[in-house]
Amino acid sequence: LAKTTQPISMDSYEGQEVNITCSHNNIATNDYITWYQQFPSQGPRFIIQGYKTKVTNEVASLFIPADRKSSTLSLPRVSLSDTAVYYCLVDDQYNFNKFYFGSGTKLNVKP
Amino acid sequence: DTAVSQTPKYLVTQMGNDKSIKCEQNLGHDTMYWYKQDSKKFLKIMFSYNNKELIINETVPNRFSPKSPDKAHLNLHINSLELGDSAVYFCASSPKIRTSVIRETQYFGPGTRLLVL
Numbered sequence: 001l002a003k004t005t006q007p008i009s010m011d012s013y014e015g016q017e018v019n020i021t022c023s024h025n026n027i028a029t030n031d032y033i034t035w036y037q038q039f040p041s042q043g044p045r046f047i048i049q050g051y052k053t054k055v056t057n058e059v060a061s062l063f064i065p066a067d068r069k070s071s072t073l074s075l076p077r078v079s080l081s082d083t084a085v086y087y088c089l090v091d092d093q094y095n096f097n098k099f100y101f102g103s104g105t106k107l108n109v110k111p
Numbered sequence: 112d113t114a115v116s117q118t119p120k121y122l123v124t125q126m127g128n129d130k131s132i133k134c135e136q137n138l139g140h141d142t143m144y145w146y147k148q149d150s151k152k153f154l155k156i157m158f159s160y161n162n163k164e165l166i167i168n169e170t171v172p173n174r175f176s177p178k179s180p181d182k183a184h185l186n187l188h189i190n191s192l193e194l195g196d197s198a199v200y201f202c203a204s205s206p207k208i209r210t211s212v213i214r215e216t217q218y219f220g221p222g223t224r225l226l227v228l
Contacts, residue, residue, distance in 0.1 A: 034216065043115075043201045043219025044154065085152060099144075099217060101154035 004088045009106040018075045020105050022088030025069050033064060033071045036087045038104070044087060048073065075107075083109045114138050115220035117202050123226045124192055132187045132223045134202030142166075143185035144217065145177060146201040154201070160185050197227045 005023040012018045024033065032051050036044035048055055050062040050071070061074040075082060085104040115136045124130055136143060144167075145157040159167035163179040174190045185202060202220040 036217075041222070043203065043222055044217075045219065046216040049216065087154070099156060101146075103151075103153060 003100070004090055004102040006086075006088055006102055006105045008103065009108065011108045011110065012078055013110050014079055015077050018078050018082075018107060018109075020073045020075075020086055020088075020107070021070055022073070022102075023070045024088070024090045027068050027090050031090050033062070033068075034089045034091065034099075035060070035062065035073045036089065036101070038085045038087065040084075044101070047086075078107075078109045080109050080111060083107060115202055115204055115218050117200075117220040117223050119223060120221065121224050121226075123228065125228055126192055126194060128192050129188070129190045130192060130225070131189070132200055132202075132225075134185045134187070134220060136183055136202075136204040136218070136220075138204055138206070138218060139183075140204040140206045140218070141182060142205045143179065143182070144203040144205075145185065145187050146203060146219075148199045148201060148222070150198070158185075158187075192227045194227050197225055199224050 010020060032049055034049040035047045037047050038044040048057055048060050048062045050064055052064050052068060055062045063072045063074060073086060085106050087101045087104040089099055089101060118133045122130060142159060142161045144159045146154050147157055148154045156167065156169050157171045158177045160179045162182050176188045178186045178188060187200065189196060199222045201222045203217040205217045
């Protein structure tokens with residue numbers, strides 16, 4: 001099972017681009033990388049998912065280098081409402097329904 | 112039109128009591144989960160059910176017993192509550208989709224904050 005390592009916290013200011021990197025050195029060939037966002041007093045919410053190179057949606061971009069041992073979640077022009085905990089997950093290719101959340105990165109966006 | 116709902120939202124009880132948390136999803140998903148999030152915000156999977164069948168049980172004490180009357184509901188019953196059971200419990204669901212280009216994504220409920228005194 002590929003474990004993930006993320007920074008515990010990050011600070012940013014409104015309007016800045018924020019990049020949160022996740023390490024997953026033991027990622028398996030068929031594993032995907034998924035990011036979730038959790039606001040205080042709410043359940044996690046799916047943000048983005050990818051396998052390799054770059055994925056972009058209306059919320060974020062996900063950059064995955066060729067060796068796939070890390071990934072970077074990029075949030076363009078953050079606002080105060082982006083203050084949340086961001087979790088990086090690598091799914092277990094042998095257990096379709098097992099999701100392991102790491103400690104997450106607490107992003108603090110300041111005015 | 113809540114997708115995944117949990118009741119109650121808050122639960123305060125005494126040690127030794129038995130309590131239940133209910134979860135319902137109206138997304139038509141096949142799989143449902145229970146997670147526990149402790150005070151340090153670590154989110155750990157406890158159980159997973161697929162079409163009413165238990166498929167994941169992550170070394171959770173026997174005091175915790177999930178019940179799935181149908182695939183839209185997954186309830187969690189806890190016997191003989193202990194102080195260490197205090198946490199936020201999240202229910203989640205996901206569609207049974209796994210292809211070469213997509214993996215399952217989970218939809219979480221709002222959580223049930225359990226405090227054992």
